Amino acid sequence: MIGMEIRRADMIADELEELVFAGEFGDGDRLDEVKLAAHFGVSRTPLREAFQRLVASGLAEQIPRRGVFVRQPGPVELMEMFETMAEIEGVCGRLAAMRMSDTAIEVLAAANTRCQQAIENSDIDAYYRENEVFHHFIYQQSGNSFLEQEALRLHRRLKPFRRHQLKFRGRMAQSMSEHVAIVAALKQGDPDRAAEALRGHVAIQGEKFHMLMSSLKTAAQ
Amino acid sequence: MIGMEIRRADMIADELEELVFAGEFGDGDRLDEVKLAAHFGVSRTPLREAFQRLVASGLAEQIPRRGVFVRQPGPVELMEMFETMAEIEGVCGRLAAMRMSDTAIEVLAAANTRCQQAIENSDIDAYYRENEVFHHFIYQQSGNSFLEQEALRLHRRLKPFRRHQLKFRGRMAQSMSEHVAIVAALKQGDPDRAAEALRGHVAIQGEKFHMLMSSLKTAAQ
DNA sequence: ACGGATATTCTTGTATACAAGAATCTTGAC
DNA sequence: GTCAAGATTCTTGTATACAAGAATATCCGT
Numbered sequence: 001m002i003g004m005e006i007r008r009a010d011m012i013a014d015e016l017e018e019l020v021f022a023g024e025f026g027d028g029d030r031l032d033e034v035k036l037a038a039h040f041g042v043s044r045t046p047l048r049e050a051f052q053r054l055v056a057s058g059l060a061e062q063i064p065r066r067g068v069f070v071r072q073p074g075p076v077e078l079m080e081m082f083e084t085m086a087e088i089e090g091v092c093g094r095l096a097a098m099r100m101s102d103t104a105i106e107v108l109a110a111a112n113t114r115c116q117q118a119i120e121n122s123d124i125d126a127y128y129r130e131n132e133v134f135h136h137f138i139y140q141q142s143g144n145s146f147l148e149q150e151a152l153r154l155h156r157r158l159k160p161f162r163r164h165q166l167k168f169r170g171r172m173a174q175s176m177s178e179h180v181a182i183v184a185a186l187k188q189g190d191p192d193r194a195a196e197a198l199r200g201h202v203a204i205q206g207e208k209f210h211m212l213m214s215s216l217k218t219a220a221q
Numbered sequence: 222m223i224g225m226e227i228r229r230a231d232m233i234a235d236e237l238e239e240l241v242f243a244g245e246f247g248d249g250d251r252l253d254e255v256k257l258a259a260h261f262g263v264s265r266t267p268l269r270e271a272f273q274r275l276v277a278s279g280l281a282e283q284i285p286r287r288g289v290f291v292r293q294p295g296p297v298e299l300m301e302m303f304e305t306m307a308e309i310e311g312v313c314g315r316l317a318a319m320r321m322s323d324t325a326i327e328v329l330a331a332a333n334t335r336c337q338q339a340i341e342n343s344d345i346d347a348y349y350r351e352n353e354v355f356h357h358f359i360y361q362q363s364g365n366s367f368l369e370q371e372a373l374r375l376h377r378r379l380k381p382f383r384r385h386q387l388k389f390r391g392r393m394a395q396s397m398s399e400h401v402a403i404v405a406a407l408k409q410g411d412p413d414r415a416a417e418a419l420r421g422h423v424a425i426q427g428e429k430f431h432m433l434m435s436s437l438k439t440a441a442q
Numbered sequence: 443a444c445g446g447a448t449a450t451t452c453t454t455g456t457a458t459a460c461a462a463g464a465a466t467c468t469t470g471a472c
Numbered sequence: 473g474t475c476a477a478g479a480t481t482c483t484t485g486t487a488t489a490c491a492a493g494a495a496t497a498t499c500c501g502t
Contacts, residue, residue: 005285007455008455008456009455010285033483033484042456043458044458045455045457046455053276053277056273056274056278064485065227067484080365083316091311091312144305145301150305229485254453254454255452263487264486266487267486267487269455286453286492288453
């Protein structure tokens with residue numbers, strides 16, 4: 001690797017992203033340049049460069065001459081993001097079904113087995129880790145690294161919420177059976193079934209909740 | 222609208238984006254801070270903030286202590302982007318098929334008619350304009366504004382290449398018949414057919430070329 | 443003349459200084 | 473006591489100054 005991130009601006013951007021993800025800032029909170037500069041022990045300059053990164057990735061909004069304000073997704077946007085993630089995973093699955101090699105399928109099955117073992121050991125952290133490996137591997141096997149990057153970006157963005165949500169419902173077992181169906185569809189090279197399985201796996205609550213929200217939103221306009 | 226973009230950094234970022242899109246910079250070209258500062262008549266500070274935006278949107282790459290270098294997509298990445306666009310449009314179509322109202326279908330059909338008229342008048346610019354309206358409207362009718370934004374982002378990114386490519390092949394007529402099929406599928410509320418039609422419409426060359434490239438790439442590793 | 447160590451210059455990254463718009467506070471009229 | 477106009481303070485946006493790593497040129501030994 002070249003130039004291993006000596007820039008303080010980048011480190012600060014990473015840290016700010018983490019803080020926003022972790023919910024340390026509420027929606028609409030202003031990111032105070034001087035306070036944060038003091039907090040990080042730097043001048044305003046690198047902070048302002050870091051802000052641009054947050055703004056560009058949609059984590060904050062910049063209003064000229066006013067400042068930058070964090071933007072936490074509300075329930076509607078969150079659901080839209082989950083639906084988009086589900087659709088993108090479905091796409092990855094569709095493409096992967098057409099492109100995965102037999103050995104790649106083996107690798108995926110192995111990741112799934114480790115996932116299963118984590119559940120049997122009640123090792124939640126391991127489950128999350130292996131589940132992530134499973135999904136990232138499917139993105140990669142779409143054979144489209146641009147799509148892969150987009151999927152990773154959204155996956156990362158949703159990470160905090162996914163964790164929160166899965167913990168609530170004890171649906172790890174169901175999740176595993178869905179994984180099995182996904183692997184089977186990929187093994188058979190059935191694009192539509194793989195897409196459907198992945199979409200359903202990620203969508204979770206699915207259409208009803210969305211349509212409810214969506215109708216509320218349009219009614220409110 | 223609030224604070225109508227007084228920031229020079231933002232104007233510069235926009236202008237730099239345009240320049241990169243227009244191909245004024247080649248792949249790997251370094252964005253010289255002092256030269257560009259002189260060119261825009263500002264100091265390095267706003268330029269550096271603008272750079273962050275380019276880097277965040279993937280138009281440039283920053284190497285610490287070296288500078289920022291523009292990244293033009295090569296043929297492989299370009300094809301990956303087109304494939305991703307095709308898949309995302311397919312997703313938009315799938316969702317729109319389930320969610321569009323009858324009046325929305327009318328609006329879409331009207332846009333399509335204007336598209337057709339533009340062709341009959343051999344008005345290329347009007348065709349591009351109306352074609353864009355047509356596609357943007359489908360994104361919107363996905364009922365998922367997060368997805369809509371993502372689609373718009375990618376559509377915008379591909380704009381220069383699409384224009385270039387469509388001009389070459391005189392396939393406007395074929396494109397129109399595809400539009401008709403898309404509208405028909407949406408009218409019938411058939412998600413799979415709508416998705417398929419849109420995917421095919423955008424994909425253009427499709428799988429063979431991709432697989433060729435993809436195999437070349439993996440072989441080269 | 444060639445190669446490598448050193449010196450010089452150039453460029454980036456950060457800090458500070460300054461300008462101007464926004465927000466807040468003060469004051470005065472009613 | 474309330475409201476508005478003006479004054480004051482605060483914050484952002486930009487310019488400049490300075491520090492340090494990278495690139496380039498110079499010089500020396502062989």
